[in-house]
Amino acid sequence: MGSKTTLSEQIYQELYQDITKQRLYCGQKLTLKELKERFGTSQTPIREALTRLTEDGLINYYSNLGVAVTEFTEADIRELFQCISEFDALAIRFCRNSFTHAPLVFELEKIVETGSKLLAEGDIESWRHYSDEAHLVFYRHAQNHYLDDSAKRLRAKIDLLSNLYYDGDPIQVENINNGHLSILECIKKGDFEEAAAIMCIHLQYNMVYALNAYKEFKEKGCGCM
Incomplete structure (x- = not known):
């Protein structure tokens, strides 16, 4: 597999992918012996x-x-989303x-438009990246x-949670994408304060999706919570 690094x-x-996609579920134990063999x-x-x-x-x-x-x-999920939204x-x-907002507008517009196109095609797996x-x-x-x-310290946990509710109701995924579109429109108008407010609301909805997804996950006996 190459050099040590x-x-x-x-x-x-x-392992990051296995955990965030819950192929290795929350609470699952892994021994060093098992990992050495793997x-x-x-x-x-x-x-x-x-x-x-x-x-x-x-x-x-x-x-x-x-x-x-x-x-x-x-409580962990609520606190996590409260922090990342801020x-x-x-x-x-x-x-x-x-000094200029043009580079941000250009990049964000490309991201949101590409994501919307992928979602319309039903390619949620690729859409996740743009989300x-x-x-x-x-x-x-x-x-x-x-x-x-500071945000990077929370991002991995957000990845884990979002992968659960992305696989749920497609209406939730559509709502998430609509939030991105609304934020883009505010940025294009130069209304950064409104964009920030929408981002907070957007992530509050994501928190609800995550809480519901984890509740279902627990009821199925998959290990979390």
């Missing part, structure tokens, strides 16, 4: 990958022998201070690494 990155990416390597690159996943908040060490995928309570709104407000980008674009243009670093 490359191997560690590959293990990290594979990846056919020593503990060193595995521990490096696990350290990054711990920093992402996706796993916790339960002993020296292994880790467990993070579990959430309803971070996203703040990123929008920081973008207002740019994420409709939030991340503001951090790129806000150019505040403290804000960016």
Whole structure:
């Protein structure tokens, strides 16, 4: 699988996808022995990958022998979305201070239009990327690494939660996309304060979707909450 650094990155990416897509469910325990057998390597690159996943908040060490995928309570989900909504709104407000808004408008318009096209074609899997980008674009243009670093600490957990409700009611997905369209229209008009307000409301709805998805997940006995 290549050098140690490359191997560690590959293990990290594979486990990240398995966790956020809930192929490894919340609360599931993974031993170092199992991971060594799965990846056919020593503990060193595995521990490096696990350290990054711990920093992402996706796993916790339960002993020296292994880790467990993070579990959430309803309070965790509410607090998580409260924080990320404020971070996203703040990123929008920081973008207002740019000398010109044209690069942001151009990039956001391309993201939202591409996402809408994919959604109309029924390609929700590809649309997910553009849905994420409709939030991340503001951090790129806000150019505040403290804000960016703070949001990144929450983003992995948001990925996990969003993957659950993206697979639910297609009306929810349509509502999420409509939120992106509304934010785009505000940015094009230069109304950053209204865009920030819509972003907060948009993520409050996402929080409700996440809470409902986790409730269903728990009722099915899939391990979360």
